[in-house]
Amino acid sequence: MLIYTLKRLALAMLxxxxxxxxxxxxxxxxxxxxxxxAGEAATQADIDAVxxxxxxxxxxxxxxxxxxxxxxxxxxxxSLYFQTPAKDVILDRLPTTLWLGFFALCFxxxxxxxxxxxxxxxxxxxxxxxxxxxxxxxxxxxTFWFALLLMLLFGVKLRWLPISGNExxxxxxxxSIALGYYAMPAIMRLTRAGMxxxxxxxxxxxxxxxxxxxxxxxxxxxxxxALIPVVSLTAVQLGFMLGGSVIIESIFTMHGVGHLALLxxxxxxxxxVQGIVLILAVIYILMTxxxxxxxxxxxxxxxxx
Amino acid sequence: MKxxxxxxxxxxxxxxxxMALSTPATAGADDNTLNxxxxxxxxxxxxxFTTHRIGIIMTRHIWDSLLYRDPVxxxxxxxxxxxxxxxxxxxxxxxLREGVTFHNGEPFDADDVVYTFNFISNPDNEILNQRNxxxxxxxxxxxxxTVRVLLKAPFPPAIDxxxxxxxxxxxxxxxxxxxxxxxxxxxxxxxxRVVSVEQGQKVVMEANENYWAGSPKGQPxxxxxxxxxxxxxxTQIAELMSGGxxxxxxxxxxxxxxxxxxxxxxxxxGETMRIGFLQFDAAGVSGDTPITNLLVRxxxxxxxxxxxxxKNLLPEGSQVVNPACYPTQVGCTTDVPTYDYNIDxxxxxxxxxxxxxxxxxxxxxxxxxxxxxVMANDLGKIGINVTLNLQKPGVLRDMSIAGKTxxxxxxxxxxxxxxxxxxxxxxxxxxxxRDLARDQQVNDWLEIGNTTIDLATREDAYxxxxxxxxxxxxxLSLWSYSYNYAFAKSLNFTPAADxxxxxFTASWK
Numbered sequence: 075m076l077i078y079t080l081k082r083l084a085l086a087m088l089x090x091x092x093x094x095x096x097x098x099x100x101x102x103x104x105x106x107x108x109x110x111x112a113g114e115a116a117t118q119a120d121i122d123a124v125x126x127x128x129x130x131x132x133x134x135x136x137x138x139x140x141x142x143x144x145x146x147x148x149x150x151x152x153s154l155y156f157q158t159p160a161k162d163v164i165l166d167r168l169p170t171t172l173w174l175g176f177f178a179l180c181f182x183x184x185x186x187x188x189x190x191x192x193x194x195x196x197x198x199x200x201x202x203x204x205x206x207x208x209x210x211x212x213x214x215x216x217t218f219w220f221a222l223l224l225m226l227l228f229g230v231k232l233r234w235l236p237i238s239g240n241e242x243x244x245x246x247x248x249x250s251i252a253l254g255y256y257a258m259p260a261i262m263r264l265t266r267a268g269m270x271x272x273x274x275x276x277x278x279x280x281x282x283x284x285x286x287x288x289x290x291x292x293x294x295x296x297x298x299x300a301l302i303p304v305v306s307l308t309a310v311q312l313g314f315m316l317g318g319s320v321i322i323e324s325i326f327t328m329h330g331v332g333h334l335a336l337l338x339x340x341x342x343x344x345x346x347v348q349g350i351v352l353i354l355a356v357i358y359i360l361m362t363x364x365x366x367x368x369x370x371x372x373x374x375x376x377x378x379x
Numbered sequence: 380m381k382x383x384x385x386x387x388x389x390x391x392x393x394x395x396x397x398m399a400l401s402t403p404a405t406a407g408a409d410d411n412t413l414n415x416x417x418x419x420x421x422x423x424x425x426x427x428f429t430t431h432r433i434g435i436i437m438t439r440h441i442w443d444s445l446l447y448r449d450p451v452x453x454x455x456x457x458x459x460x461x462x463x464x465x466x467x468x469x470x471x472x473x474x475l476r477e478g479v480t481f482h483n484g485e486p487f488d489a490d491d492v493v494y495t496f497n498f499i500s501n502p503d504n505e506i507l508n509q510r511n512x513x514x515x516x517x518x519x520x521x522x523x524x525t526v527r528v529l530l531k532a533p534f535p536p537a538i539d540x541x542x543x544x545x546x547x548x549x550x551x552x553x554x555x556x557x558x559x560x561x562x563x564x565x566x567x568x569x570x571x572r573v574v575s576v577e578q579g580q581k582v583v584m585e586a587n588e589n590y591w592a593g594s595p596k597g598q599p600x601x602x603x604x605x606x607x608x609x610x611x612x613x614t615q616i617a618e619l620m621s622g623g624x625x626x627x628x629x630x631x632x633x634x635x636x637x638x639x640x641x642x643x644x645x646x647x648x649g650e651t652m653r654i655g656f657l658q659f660d661a662a663g664v665s666g667d668t669p670i671t672n673l674l675v676r677x678x679x680x681x682x683x684x685x686x687x688x689x690k691n692l693l694p695e696g697s698q699v700v701n702p703a704c705y706p707t708q709v710g711c712t713t714d715v716p717t718y719d720y721n722i723d724x725x726x727x728x729x730x731x732x733x734x735x736x737x738x739x740x741x742x743x744x745x746x747x748x749x750x751x752x753v754m755a756n757d758l759g760k761i762g763i764n765v766t767l768n769l770q771k772p773g774v775l776r777d778m779s780i781a782g783k784t785x786x787x788x789x790x791x792x793x794x795x796x797x798x799x800x801x802x803x804x805x806x807x808x809x810x811x812x813r814d815l816a817r818d819q820q821v822n823d824w825l826e827i828g829n830t831t832i833d834l835a836t837r838e839d840a841y842x843x844x845x846x847x848x849x850x851x852x853x854x855l856s857l858w859s860y861s862y863n864y865a866f867a868k869s870l871n872f873t874p875a876a877d878x879x880x881x882x883f884t885a886s887w888k
Binding site: 109121155156157158163166167222225226229230233236237238239324325326327329333334337 | 422423428578579580607608609610611613614617618620621622623771773774777
């Protein structure tokens with residue numbers, strides 16, 4: 075287990091390092107940063123001054139290693155837009171995105187798992203077909219469209235919930251549903267498939283033959299095994315949600331890192347963009363690492379493979 | 380993105396349908412709070428370290444300047460200074476108002492004015508918008524209630540700047556906290572004091588109960604202003620319809636039309652100083668293109684259906700503009716050669732110029748794709764096959780200097796400076812990189828206009844320069860920009876031409 079853990083850890087660090095290079099390069103390749111920072115009314119002298127001030131005239135590898143060296147020390151640089159440390163700007167907004175992702179995932183899991191179980195228990199009936207239809211709709215409908223529909227219904231028409239901002243828990247309800255609905259179908263289908271598989275297995279048949287209560291068979295024997303792949307998938311889905319939050323946060327004016335990333339790209343605030351990409355990537359890598367380690371612990375065969 | 384925008388509009392249209400059945404809210408009036416929706420956030424609350432429009436707007440609420448420019452007749456009224464006098468071409472003396480205090484209780488006097496002007500004119504302090512301050516040499520105290528502002532050289536629009544983007548700071552407080560402290564906790568003498576700043580989210584202001592009597596801004600009627608950043612226009616509209624916000628601006632004409640059908644929401648168009656124009660590379664900076672031919676430039680000027688565009692695509696209040704400046708600006712004259720929409724004449728000019736079959740041309744622009752598309756279509760009618768090229772403003776500015784653009788569709792708001800130099804000074808003149816006309820005669824006249832204090836001499840010089848600019852079609856002014864303001868019907872609000880909404884004059888009905 076120790077060797078497996080070390081191997082996974084080394085791989086995770088390698089991925090993080092690669093992401094840092096990509097994050098750094100992509101921002102620099104998207105056009106002349108100095109021109110973008112200097113703005114509409116700038117003269118050539120202003121642009122040269124910007125280039126000099128931020129060291130943009132030096133070779134890219136030199137700029138990269140200086141940036142990376144600072145990151146190791148916990149310094150993401152200064153936001154060009156806010157003129158405050160990029161780390162503060164990002165960390166100030168990160169909780170909103172994490173909460174949004176968490177609530178969305180909760181919504182997805184709470185809806186998807188029972189639906190998956192019900193569908194598996196009644197395969198090829200109207201309940202199964204209805205559940206699958208809900209799932210298909212979730213994946214087919216663009217997130218922003220669904221978000222706008224919810225906004226118009228619950229915010230504008232019924233006025234039950236606030237439309238924009240992130241001040242109270244109520245502000246998270248519509249955005250979480252909109253975001254979670256996209257993640258829900260995959261979890262639901264995996265639950266359904268897992269349950270169908272497990273329910274037809276020998277040990278469940280044996281448990282039933284022993285005369286055990288149906289609920290005990292279902293929840294104690296079948297569900298526990300059916301959910302193992304679902305747990306892995308859920309961890310990955312959280313990563314996707316952090317990415318999907320860009321659109322949802324923009325629509326609902328939630329001041330999270332997704333929205334910040336979008337605005338920072340428009341403003342050419344590259345220390346912030348690089349910082350967000352890196353932090354989200356590290357979170358995603360960590361989630362995957364934890365899932366890998368958990369799976370390795372649960373199933374020794376994975377460690378050997 | 381385009382599809383998303385269309386779908387958003389569709390969804391909003393559906394929402395408006397639903398809204399017709401429900402009761403609109405008037406939450407703001409009940410607790411005397413005005414909730415303002417803005418598309419941008421103010422990235423720095425220190426007035427001298429922000430250049431965004433929203434920063435300019437907030438500044439007028441938090442601070443006062445020595446003078447105040449009336450938003451209707453553009454006259455200068457006493458504010459923190461009770462009077463002023465030009466001592467010579469580079470010295471202006473101000474008598475200051477007694478009995479004014481800053482929000483933190485610090486009394487106002489000559490030391491604050493001297494400190495502010497010396498701070499902003501010192502290049503080491505790196506004020507963000509240098510154009511606002513680079514003409515200032517410094518300031519001197521004469522006595523506790525008299526100061527002299529010193530200019531580096533004669534600069535006629537000095538008074539307009541002093542009455543606008545140059546607020547007076549409390550010297551003791553600013554010396555202690557600096558720009559960072561002012562950003563976190565702004566302190567001024569203005570009609571509103573800042574209660575809280577949540578970066579990127581909202582700013583809350585409360586009416587200054589001790590606001591000095593006799594201010595031309597008047598005493599604020601609305602107790603609390605909540606400035607919220609809501610970048611998505613459709614979300615702003617949804618918030619306005621549901622009573623979450625009471626005021627928004629810059630709604631598209633189609634959105635404005637829909638909003639005006641909603642009960643308890645009113646939509647008002649308000650013209651601004653911003654004008655759209657085509658800048659021709661007449662000097663051939665980008666090479667020997669057809670644009671260097673005067674007849675071609677005149678043909679293009681006759682081919683753009685400016686009146687139709689204004690009527691059909693721009694918000695109410697926009698109008699066709701002819702001179703290379705906004706008509707209210709000091710020194711701006713509308714008595715210049717004009718180009719009516721006349722396709723036959725345009726075709727004839729093209730033939731005379733040697734291009735009866737037209738030519739290929741790139742039209743560069745940085746905003747308003749729909750308007751650029753219409754102009755491209757117009758030019759197609761006289762044989763000019765236009766390719767549209769959208770760029771970021773900074774990049775486009777760079778490209779024009781580097782000689783890569785023959786024709787650019789720009790817009791310019793003159794920094795809200797009510798002086799012809801606010802527009803001509805950026806695009807024409809000796810040593811001006813963005814000057815694509817390079818006409819020495821025009822530049823000589825502008826030099827006189829830009830540096831002479833005597834108004835009659837200035838007006839004469841600008842008239843000559845503006846006439847030649849139009850006659851030679853160095854730039855074709857297109858239209859003024861108007862914004863749609865949408866707000867609760869229970870709110871008394873009047874837009875101003877300088878793109879600065881004044882909530883200290885707003886009130887609930």
